[in-house]
Amino acid sequence: MGVARGGRGRGREGAMGLPQAIETLTLRASVLRESLQKSQTNTDEMVSILGSFDHRLSALEADMRPTQVRTHAIRRAHENIDKTIKSAAVILAQFDLSREENEDFPLNMQAEAKILRGPHEDLESYLEAVDQLRSNVRFFSSNQSFKSGVGVLNHANTLLAKAILKLEEEFKQLLSTYRFDNAHTPRK
Numbered sequence: 001m002g003v004a005r006g007g008r009g010r011g012r013e014g015a016m017g018l019p020q021a022i023e024t025l026t027l028r029a030s031v032l033r034e035s036l037q038k039s040q041t042n043t044d045e046m047v048s049i050l051g052s053f054d055h056r057l058s059a060l061e062a063d064m065r066p067t068q069v070r071t072h073a074i075r076r077a078h079e080n081i082d083k084t085i086k087s088a089a090v091i092l093a094q095f096d097l098s099r100e101e102n103e104d105f106p107l108n109m110q111a112e113a114k115i116l117r118g119p120h121e122d123l124e125s126y127l128e129a130v131d132q133l134r135s136n137v138r139f140f141s142s143n144q145s146f147k148s149g150v151g152v153l154n155h156a157n158t159l160l161a162k163a164i165l166k167l168e169e170e171f172k173q174l175l176s177t178y179r180f181d182n183a184h185t186p187r188k
Helices: 002-099 107-117 123-142 147-177
Strands: none
Touching: 107 123, 107 147, 123 147
8 A cells, every 4th residue: 555655646746746847947937038038128229329329430430531531631741741842952952062152162163163273282172073063963964854953964064074184184294294214213
């Protein structure tokens, strides 16, 4: 009797426990459903907020676009101005080399005076004047768009031709002054 009763009793307790387990699962499912609904509501609210941010940012970007375009144009103009100033500085430096004043004589006049005097007085400053003229010729030859550059170029080329002649004359003079005869004695 104890066995039969025990078998039935367990079945009844198991059957009685089943509705309680279903009820517990139903409650848990209900809690999960509520949590999912709250999560979905939170998700929908966040999507709405983010959509609002996106709309506002798009509007702000559209409002800022003309300012960005103007700022970019101003920045590009500033860069172009800087490049132009640097180019102008190079050009002005060449004109200054050609026309710079040192005491009472403009530099090109100093160079011209040195070249016309010849190299026998001060060879080093004479060669510096020739180098300066060659620098001016190179610069103005590569930048022939300057109206006054043509005149400077012509004048510098004329002076260079005179400088070459003066150097040749000085060389001939030195050869004749220090010419050695067969006995290796200088003739003067």
